[in-house]
Each structure stands twice: as structure tokens, then as C-alpha cells.
Amino acid sequence: MANLAGVSIKTVSRALNDAPHVSAEARERVKAAAATLDYHPNIAAQSLIARRSFLIGLTYERPSPSYVVELQNGALARLEESRYRLVVLPFRNVADRPAELGRLLMRAGLDGVVLAPPACDQDELLAMLDKHRLPYARITPHSAMDRGIVLAMDEVAAGQTVAAHLLELGHTRIGIVLGDPSHAASAARLEGYRRAFAEAKVVIDDRLIVTGDFTYDVGYKVAERLLCQTPQPTAILAQNDDMAVAAMAAVRDCGLSVPHDISIAGFDDSEVARTAWPQLTTVRQPVMQMSWDATDRLIGWLDADRKDGNEGEMAFARRGNHPHELVVRASTAPPKV
Structure with a gap:
């Protein structure tokens, strides 16, 4: 050759x-x-010679299927034609057992790991990875922004943008479906909603705030609770698209229509937002691009030419900021007069 x-x-x-x-x-x-x-090339042989596994981990917790697909596709797209391979490590209840996840990552023989929410915000987990010198990249963390590689999006601003859209249409009685409280994104998006309400001089009715867990089934149940309020909300803000689509189903099952009777908006702009009927107004979060970027920067860290006295330093930016975008579709309209 x-x-x-x-x-x-x-x-x-x-x-x-x-x-x-x-x-x-x-x-x-x-x-x-x-x-x-x-x-x-024989990757196994390369691993033995280099004393590296050439395995990149990706760990996440039970978000919507569309979110998971975009996470995986972003990482896989970056690893295509590279010597690295992806190991997918879903893990439930990360906030309750971060050390257990840390031990799993240590046993997996990884060269590095991409942490999606909520693992990206677990201090105990990050401390374990730092102690064992396992490089990591974090997708949309909300704390300790100086640790590891950080891919960020301003979720407060994104929440404010979508809430402002409904308020500008004339809605003032707006139901809010929160996500899993263990995900810092839920509190950040709610803070954005509150800022939009304050700017519009509209008081949030806390009785119209319910807690879901980013899944369709729970989103449907809590949307039913909102629809039992008197008077009903004229719009519903859900913190991801799966719960928003569940709310649309709950509205239809009550004999009402979207958006004629109730407007609904989501978050993520996942595939379900584009296939729902009517199509869903939502915030586009560039999940696939952030996953690609996180994986790329992690590989850059792993492959950096480290010289004596400079071990661990990175010859590239440790942080990347990604924009959000409001995507207005047919699920939102002015309230009925």
C-alpha cells in the first residue's frame, strides 16, 4: 500500500x-x-496497539423517541468513516443514581462519552468522570458550564419566544405542561415563559401549571386535568412535542378542535411535530447538530497531539452555542372571540 x-x-x-x-x-x-x-483496518488490532477502545458512549434518559433518534443520528453522522464506534447507553432515573451510571460508564471501556440531559447536570457523575479522567461532552447543560465540552442552547430565551408567540396572538389563559423536574431544561423553559408573561403584563395562573415527564401518556393525563378547569385555557404550552401532541389528542377527545378552540405549542421540532395534524407550532432545538458537534469536539479532544506539560489541554473551543428557532404552524391561532 x-x-x-x-x-x-x-x-x-x-x-x-x-x-x-x-x-x-x-x-x-x-x-x-x-x-x-x-x-x-482491523479496529480491534488498532485498539490493542494504541491501548484505546475507539468507543464513544452516548447516554440519555427516556426522552421522546424522536429526540433519541436525533441524538443518535448526530453522533453516528460524525463517526461515519471514522475509526470510532458508538455505544448507546440509555439509563433511567439518572438523578436518583448518578454514581451507578458513573460505574456503568467506567466499565464500558469507553474513550469518551457524550452526556445528554439530565446526566449532563449531575455533579456527582461529573466528579467521577473527572476523577477517572474519562473525557466527556455535555449537551445543553445548565450548571458547571466550565466542565468538559459544552454544547449550549439558551432554553430560557427559547421558552420566552414560544410563550410570547401565544401572548401576542391574544391568549392570556394559558395552560403549561412541564417536563420531568429532574431535567434542568424544565425549570429553564418555565423561567422563559414567566419572562414572556411579565413582559406582556399578564399574570400566570399557577393552577394552570401541571407537571408531566416528557412522555405522551403522562402528557395526555395532565392535559385532561387542564381541560377540566373552569374556564378552560385557550392555549396550552407543552415542554416537548410528545406532550404537545398528547394535549392535542386530549382536546379532540373532549370534542374540541385545535386551534379553533384551543391553541397548542410544543418544544424540540421533532418528527412528530411535522406529522401531527394540524402540524405543531414549536421551538426548533438543533438536537442532531448539537450531538454531531459534541461528538466532533470530543474526538478532537481525544485525538489532540498532547505534549509534555500540556496533557488534557484542548486546541479548540470547549463551548459551542446553538440557536433556537420558533416554527409557527397551524396548531396556534388567536383565541375565539
Whole structure:
């Protein structure tokens, strides 16, 4: 292969292992030669030689299926054609047992891990990873923003944006379906709602605030509670799209329609928001891009050329900020006169 590519054996090894100090031209020649010879590197052998597993973990907790798919697709897209492989590690009730998750991650033989909410905000877990020197990237954390690699989105501002949309349409009696309290995003989005109400000089009726858990089934049950209020809300803000779609179903089961009788807005802009009828007004959170970015920066950390005295330093930005976007669709309209 070295002869075919016109480079040294050492350069072949560096190019196939995505190591630094190889020119783009030489790297392309080596990969072209490998394709011609139908050569495929043995990842297990590479792991033994480098004393690394080339495994990247991704851990999350029971969010909506669409959210999980976007998380996984983002990481997988970045790892395509790389020497790293993805290990998916779903884990329930992270806030109640962060140390147990930490032990699971330690046993998994990972080179690094991407932490989705709520794992990204667990101090005990982060301390364990720091102690054992396992690199990590965090997607939308809300605390300790100086730890690890951070991919952030301003969820307070995003919550304010979607609440302001309903208020600008003329709604003042708005039901709010919160997410799982163990996810810091729930409190952040509620803070954004409160800011929008304060700016519009509208008082939030706390009796119209109910707690869900980001799932369809619980979202349906708590939406039913909102619809039993007298008078009923004219709009419902749900903290993710699954609960918003559940609220739409509850409205229809009460013999009402969306948005003629009740407007509904969600959060995430997941696939279900686009396939629901009517299509759902929501906040677009770039989950797939954040997952891609988190994985990319984590690999950059792992593959950095570390020199004596600089171990652990990163030659790239530790933080990336991603924008949100309000997507207005047919599920919201002015209240009935």
C-alpha cells in the first residue's frame, strides 16, 4: 500500500489512524490506495496497539423517541468513516443514581462519552468522570458550564419566544405542561415563559401549571386535568412535542378542535411535530447538530497531539452555542372571540 500511495509505511499508519502530521494530499492517496486494495483496518488490532477502545458512549434518559433518534443520528453522522464506534447507553432515573451510571460508564471501556440531559447536570457523575479522567461532552447543560465540552442552547430565551408567540396572538389563559423536574431544561423553559408573561403584563395562573415527564401518556393525563378547569385555557404550552401532541389528542377527545378552540405549542421540532395534524407550532432545538458537534469536539479532544506539560489541554473551543428557532404552524391561532 505504501508503494501504491507513494508514501512511507509510517505515513500509511498515520493516515489510516487519522493521526496528526499527515498532509491532506497524502491522506487521500493512502485512502485511495486502501480502497484499490480493498484494505480495511482491523479496529480491534488498532485498539490493542494504541491501548484505546475507539468507543464513544452516548447516554440519555427516556426522552421522546424522536429526540433519541436525533441524538443518535448526530453522533453516528460524525463517526461515519471514522475509526470510532458508538455505544448507546440509555439509563433511567439518572438523578436518583448518578454514581451507578458513573460505574456503568467506567466499565464500558469507553474513550469518551457524550452526556445528554439530565446526566449532563449531575455533579456527582461529573466528579467521577473527572476523577477517572474519562473525557466527556455535555449537551445543553445548565450548571458547571466550565466542565468538559459544552454544547449550549439558551432554553430560557427559547421558552420566552414560544410563550410570547401565544401572548401576542391574544391568549392570556394559558395552560403549561412541564417536563420531568429532574431535567434542568424544565425549570429553564418555565423561567422563559414567566419572562414572556411579565413582559406582556399578564399574570400566570399557577393552577394552570401541571407537571408531566416528557412522555405522551403522562402528557395526555395532565392535559385532561387542564381541560377540566373552569374556564378552560385557550392555549396550552407543552415542554416537548410528545406532550404537545398528547394535549392535542386530549382536546379532540373532549370534542374540541385545535386551534379553533384551543391553541397548542410544543418544544424540540421533532418528527412528530411535522406529522401531527394540524402540524405543531414549536421551538426548533438543533438536537442532531448539537450531538454531531459534541461528538466532533470530543474526538478532537481525544485525538489532540498532547505534549509534555500540556496533557488534557484542548486546541479548540470547549463551548459551542446553538440557536433556537420558533416554527409557527397551524396548531396556534388567536383565541375565539
